Amino acid sequence: MTRPSCEIWYDPAMPYVESRRACHSRACYKAHSHPSFSIGAVDAGSSRFTGAASGEERLTPGTLVFVPAQRVHACNPQPGQAWSYQMLHLDAEWLRQLRLESGVAAGEPGAVARVTRSQALYLQFCALNRLLFSPAATFEKEAALVAFIGEHDFSMHPALLAAPPLPPSTLRELLDHAQEQDLAELSLERLARQAGMGRYQLIRAFSVATGMTPHACLLNARVNKARSLLRQGQALAEVAYNLGFADQSHFQRVFKAHVGVAPGAYRAALKH
Secondary structure (H helix, E strand, O other): OOOOEEEEEEOOOOOOEEEEEEEEEOOOOOOEOOOOEEEEEEEEOOEEEEEEOOEEEEEOOOOEEEEOOOOOEEEEEOOOOOEEEEEEEEOHHHHHHHHHHOOOOOOOOOOOEEEEOOHHHHHHHHHHHHHHHOOOOHHHHHHHHHHHHHHHOOOOOHHHHOOOOOOHHHHHHHHHHHHOOOHHHOOHHHHHHHHOOOHHHHHHHHHHHHOOOHHHHHHHHHHHHHHHHHHOOOOHHHHHHHOOOOOHHHHHHHHHHHHOOOHHHHHHHHOO
């Protein structure tokens, strides 16, 4: 018999979000509410959910439910059965500010929960949660979270999907500014302020202008710089430090993911 398990992810660097992964759980909850906006996903088994406009709904694997702050709800497994689920909690004030940046109403506390059975959306949510539980950089996690909320928060207006233009000069300034900082110190909020747009709009604009997210674009620029420095004969540790990587192993993982070989092997090949 598989034993139940529960993992909780929380990072003081991102105090506005907390995530949970529960497997083979039989825990039951009374009707309750949260001060946070919550997104739940069913991975296995099924549950009975109350809090949507239609009353009680049966949630099956691949179902997501978006629960506004202060909405009274309950989600419990079928009697005598276990289920597996994920639950993401977002600070209501953080979400309110994100919406306001995009010119969207803050949302009504206690509004009905919304249920979606989109397989594509479920897979995107799973990818986001895996990233949050991973050792990835805070900047990458924040950008992925903001992008997911911007794309799928049901209060967002479709017109917001049209990204504002990001002039080449502004893009260059942002990249130059970001290259001067350690990766661990990058701030999506500061970059957005520098560009004069909201965080979600910045992500959309970067994607249109470069084909990549801000984090991917910055890593790509660092790897290109690393190739140049390695060709000049700089030591691996020196390159990693100069480009703001947390340590040499982080630099090696990122470099290999972009170039296909480890930086040491790349530099050795240059000598032949």
